[in-house]
Amino acid sequence: MSKPRTIVITGGTKGLGRAIANAFLANGDNVWVLSRTVPVTAQSHPRLRHISADVRSREQLDSAVAKIRAASVLIDVWINNAGFGKPVPFHDGDNALWDDIFAVNFWGTVHGTRAALSALRRPGGSIINVASVAGLMAPRGHSAYATAKAAVIALTRANAVEYAEAGVRVNAIAPGPLDTEGFRAAGGDPEKRARTIPTRRMITPDEIASACVFLAAPLASLTGQTLVIDGGSHAIGCYA
Numbered sequence: 001m002s003k004p005r006t007i008v009i010t011g012g013t014k015g016l017g018r019a020i021a022n023a024f025l026a027n028g029d030n031v032w033v034l035s036r037t038v039p040v041t042a043q044s045h046p047r048l049r050h051i052s053a054d055v056r057s058r059e060q061l062d063s064a065v066a067k068i069r070a071a072s073v074l075i076d077v078w079i080n081n082a083g084f085g086k087p088v089p090f091h092d093g094d095n096a097l098w099d100d101i102f103a104v105n106f107w108g109t110v111h112g113t114r115a116a117l118s119a120l121r122r123p124g125g126s127i128i129n130v131a132s133v134a135g136l137m138a139p140r141g142h143s144a145y146a147t148a149k150a151a152v153i154a155l156t157r158a159n160a161v162e163y164a165e166a167g168v169r170v171n172a173i174a175p176g177p178l179d180t181e182g183f184r185a186a187g188g189d190p191e192k193r194a195r196t197i198p199t200r201r202m203i204t205p206d207e208i209a210s211a212c213v214f215l216a217a218p219l220a221s222l223t224g225q226t227l228v229i230d231g232g233s234h235a236i237g238c239y240a
């Protein structure tokens with residue numbers, strides 16, 4: 001059996017992040033999850049640790065990485081997963097909401113990536129950014145979220161090129177709609193949404209988690225890619 005790796009997941013306590021954490025734990029890895037709060041229902045596992053951190057703060061992510069480094073480990077895989085979307089009308093939209101959507105989805109990815117780079121194994125380290133198919137298409141009413149996720153996809157390519165020679169890979173995942181706490185909090189209706197997807201089903205967090213495990217495998221030339229997992233919505237060109 002291969003040596004356990006150190007995996008860090010922002011927003012790893014709920015929804016997709018929790019599924020990603022479980023997939024790496026099942027793989028035998030050591031997992032650190034970062035979030036602002038720990039839910040009372042949080043899973044416990046001997047190889048799972050939590051650090052409180054808000055991805056909107058560069059200092060908090062730097063300090064989280066310092067705590068991980070204090071455990072004398074290098075980070076093998078860093079996953080920028082924390083994020084949220086909320087519909088906001090464009091023409092009379094609230095700038096504060098645009099700012100927060102960018103602060104978490106885009107700046108959270110910038111802060112996470114910068115913090116990770118100081119402690120990532122080189123060569124061999126890997127960063128995975130959770131974008132969204134919304135960053136490749138035009139979801140009605142979601143201009144802020146779509147723009148922030150498009151920026152995450154652009155950043156993925158730029159970082160992949162900048163750190164390629166250092167042996168650090170950077171990839172993104174672009175999921176279609178997932179039935180998570182975040183999806184429901186934004187007013188999503190899974191049954192209604194599933195009818196708009198070519199496969200007629202919601203994407204499951206476990207499917208995305210398996211794809212993260214694949215992207216984290218030692219595939220030295222796999223970098224700069226955005227893997228779309230959306231039941232065919234992008235292929236058919238339809239985003240409800």
Ligand SMILES: NC(=O)c1ccc[n+]([C@@H]2O[C@H](COP(=O)([O-])OP(=O)(O)OC[C@H]3O[C@@H](n4cnc5c(N)ncnc54)[C@H](OP(=O)(O)O)[C@@H]3O)[C@@H](O)[C@H]2O)c1
Nearest residue numbers: 011013014015016035036037054055083132177178180182
């Ligand atoms: N659900 C979907 O349909 C869908 C589709 C495509 C892409 N995505 C993307 O997938 C990712 C996860 O979404 P989800 O639906 O799983 O969300 P979720 O159920 O709301 O879970 C979000 C996680 O992120 C943490 N988080 C939120 N804001 C944070 C902050 N400022 N700093 C640190 N942690 C923070 C939350 O914990 P705390 O609240 O305690 O901080 C929680 O652990 C996001 O990037 C989202 O954009 C989701």
